[in-house]
Amino acid sequence: MNQNARTSVARPASLADVAAMAGVSTGTVSRTLSRPEMISEETRQRVMLAVQKLGYVVNGAARALAMRRSHTIGAVILKFGSSNFAQVVEGLESEVAKKGYTLLLSAPVPDGKTEFAALAAMLARGVDAIALLGFEGLEQASDILSRYPGIPHAHLWGNPLGGGHCIGLDEAHNGHIALNHVADLGHREIGLVWGHVQGPLRYRSRHRMLGVKAAAKKRGVRIVDAACVHTEHGFEQGRIAAEQVLAARTGVTALLCASDYLAVGTIRGLQQNGVRVPEDISVVSFNDNDFSAYMNPPLTTVHLPIREVGMKAAHYLLSGLDEDVGEDTYVLEASLKVRDSCAAVETEKPVVRGRKKRV
Amino acid sequence: MNQNARTSVARPASLADVAAMAGVSTGTVSRTLSRPEMISEETRQRVMLAVQKLGYVVNGAARALAMRRSHTIGAVILKFGSSNFAQVVEGLESEVAKKGYTLLLSAPVPDGKTEFAALAAMLARGVDAIALLGFEGLEQASDILSRYPGIPHAHLWGNPLGGGHCIGLDEAHNGHIALNHVADLGHREIGLVWGHVQGPLRYRSRHRMLGVKAAAKKRGVRIVDAACVHTEHGFEQGRIAAEQVLAARTGVTALLCASDYLAVGTIRGLQQNGVRVPEDISVVSFNDNDFSAYMNPPLTTVHLPIREVGMKAAHYLLSGLDEDVGEDTYVLEASLKVRDSCAAVETEKPVVRGRKKRV
DNA sequence: GAGAACGGTTCCGTAGGACCG
DNA sequence: ACGGTCCTACGGAACCGTTCT
Incomplete structure (x- = not known):
């Protein structure tokens, strides 16, 4: 159909390749993969077969571009190893993974500048939500975040009294x-x-x-x-x-x-x-x-409740993805x-x- | 110029917006940002000004799609919290960050199946390289990885004697x-x-x-x-x-x-x-x-040398990105x-x- | 099913200035 | 002073692979 036969070995199969093999359009293939119930049994079989044969797997970047959603959640963590933030990350990861999201991790050494660069970089990569851990200059972070109105964010271990989007302790x-x-x-x-x-x-x-x-x-x-x-x-x-x-x-x-x-x-x-x-x-x-x-x-x-902070944050961010929950803060219980x-x-x-x- | 004025508040500025404001083409803006030395002093000023004014920041997904490189390195980690893998991750992250790469983290609970699904998902997201930690079924992982010939990978804490791409200890x-x-x-x-x-x-x-x-x-x-x-x-x-x-x-x-x-x-x-x-x-x-x-x-x-394993893996993966280094294994020293x-x-x-x- | 987004990158081509004989 | 060549800076457009209308 097109000229993609020039290098039959190199590139991984694309949607178009699958479509060509199955004799359908790319749109049909896309739907077959994402909402199979909308496709007739017969063509679905054909498409799936082609997918198998070609070893097709979606291209995350293209998908993210088209959907304007990367299914990725950023975590910017200061002082990773030196404290128990690893456990928070574990809590975060375990919960977002359940919803098909993956954690994008950044652990800059804070110097009043690089941590914000890291935050900005994370945002530029197109994360759908963002978790901040151990930030000391929250106002500055809010500055950056305010440029991304649609992106839910949470400040973990933050001051529950001092503003929104905090998951912290009293x-x-x-x-x-x-x-x-x-x-x-x-x-x-x-x-x-x-x-x-x-x-x-x-x-x-x-x-x-x-x-x-x-x-x-x-x-x-x-x-x-x-x-x-x-x-x-x-x-x-x-x-x-x-x-x-x-x-x-x-x-x-x-x-x-x-x-x-x-x-x-x-x-x-x-x-x-x-x-x-x-x-x-x-x-x-x-x-x-x-x-x-x-x-x-x-x-x-x-x-x-270290791990719980991560989990709570995950739920908070995830819910902010769909509905527009106002800014909220949670305080967890110690014992x-x-x-x-x-x-x-x-x-x-x-x-x-x-x-x-x-x- | 085009119809993107319909919602002046909503969408973040795109390359086209910057180009329009600066009175140049999108190609020029792109070059200004990535290879400024190719651009004349005068137009660069104009472009940069427009970038400032619009608060432009690249769209990672689009960039990844066009470049076929996500600047992201996947890490699939089994048993995150229960051991000292957090330190390995820290080592990994610190080194890949130096080269502008970010870690994509996945920590499935291993059951002989989900961990491989996680690996596959990571690959589908378009990571440029991948680090495996704590995997027990290496053959199966190799199976999946072999479908992505261009993706360097490393098996951390692996058996240095038992095959390639291992960073481990004797x-x-x-x-x-x-x-x-x-x-x-x-x-x-x-x-x-x-x-x-x-x-x-x-x-x-x-x-x-x-x-x-x-x-x-x-x-x-x-x-x-x-x-x-x-x-x-x-x-x-x-x-x-x-x-x-x-x-x-x-x-x-x-x-x-x-x-x-x-x-x-x-x-x-x-x-x-x-x-x-x-x-x-x-x-x-x-x-x-x-x-x-x-x-x-x-x-x-x-x-x-826990942290060092992560750092060594980072270097190994990073170098495999550019040149095609053969499969190699490293054994680090304990004391x-x-x-x-x-x-x-x-x-x-x-x-x-x-x-x-x-x- | 066709085709237009999505937002970049990069190849290719060209206008125009510098420089040469 | 003029035609040709080289080089630089930039515009145009194809392309990346999906999704959605």
Whole structure:
């Protein structure tokens, strides 16, 4: 029919090739593949046979161009490996995959510029929706996104209070949970091993700390300044922090750590200096990573629904694809996992409660 | 010029819009953007101005269709969250991003069927290259891939001995490394906490074990059958395995664990039963996860270049895009990290070597 | 079933200026 | 000063493979 026989081996079969072989038009083939119920049994057979023989498979680019939909969802992720964002991605992927969507992944190293370039690049590739993780300059991102009015987007781990399209946690409440637990166990003087709270969008750290402080005030717990250290999240940073706290000789009976990474490092630092956990100092943290239940001692920690954030985001984005849902924000629930790293004050033995609820 | 003024707000600007505004042809605009050196200073200015004003950004689908290249690399990953594949992905992403490529991610739950559907779907989307992680049915994958002769592909964590396009490790050698260490420290009777080794492509587990056994024979170390358990990788599985080993009362002085996950669980199980590590039983494992140095005790483990596998794969795939490199396989080097979970036999105190080399 | 989008890229051709003898 | 050649910058149009009217 046309001149595509010039190279019979090279190019993969196209719709036209199938149509020619089956003796129908390209439109018919297209419909046979996408809405087979509209095609008569007989021609469908013929078309399918041709498809088989030629090993035809749709060209995603052409399809995306014609449909103005790529069936692709972009995820721009800052600090991929250094935190538990991988789990969020897993949640995202598993849910969008169910609807035939695929994740397009970008993990730029944030410097106030490349992350936005990455976002723009993602958009240029024609993603149908976009998920942002760990962004600190949300306004700037919104700027870019506003140029694509039809593209749903979600800000994961964002500030649920500070604008729309956020899937996040009530960090102040999380702070309450942790502090109430140490207060319940009789601790009256505590320290903090925390992330940084300064900067435009250190939202999570800051609000979680605010929650801790508010609860402390209410419960009559004193947060000893000299036993507070602000650092980056990480095992080693936790270890160093522990030594700093110890050096301050404040006599606090408990330490709140902003993440399990910090907590594990902190506990290690404590133990290296002969301080027992929880007999001498109790530790409560946030996250509930996969390893947290298997530490020595197992970590008492505020379980954050990490994977669920990804899944929720997926549903939100997917629904925004069809109907025009207004901007919405979701706050997910955290819950305390009581294990062994936090004991009642003035006791020499670890509290054994919650041993069977380990997960 | 044409009728695209019907909806002045809706559609994003196209190349034609820019061309119209700048008073040039679409070809010129395209060239201005991709090969500016071919365009005269004066018209380039005009074009760029129009691009600015209209907020023009290329349509990825159209570009992919015209160029027959999507600048996208597919990654099909089995068991995303349950292992350290996230790190491999990170390595992959970081390297392909440098060349302007983006990762398309798919993480099907393997059931012998959906994973291949996922692979096929990825190919249909028009990825330029493809990375496979954790595939067990490589032949079947090759079947599908062979229908796309131009698409470079790599099998990560594959068997470097068993065919091409593999980026992997010499697992037998890794087994040697671990066993030699326990042998050097005087252990003569040891047990194994291992993954399953049966099945078509349990290559890694099997060969690593074969390496251990060969080295054991050479060094006169006895692997006590009753102290060997095969299970899935995971903290909890390790804990259970420890109890099984203990129940067998074999008197082994060291345990080799197939991963740090298993090791952490195993140590936990040991400790819960009053067995000290390494004083009573030593543990050596494989992986060197981020948490491994901060366990109690810190894990002596065979460091696997996880991220590097991803990076190497990226380079391999990228180079296969331009030139036609033949099928090649790479084996990366592992190395022992000596920490505190494995001590010399017949000593009551932990060995302190390697304390300063903690990473 | 025919044919027009969809939005780029790239090949091909040509107008016009520079340069040469 | 003039005709021819080369080169550069650009316009025109075919083409990529689907979908939808």
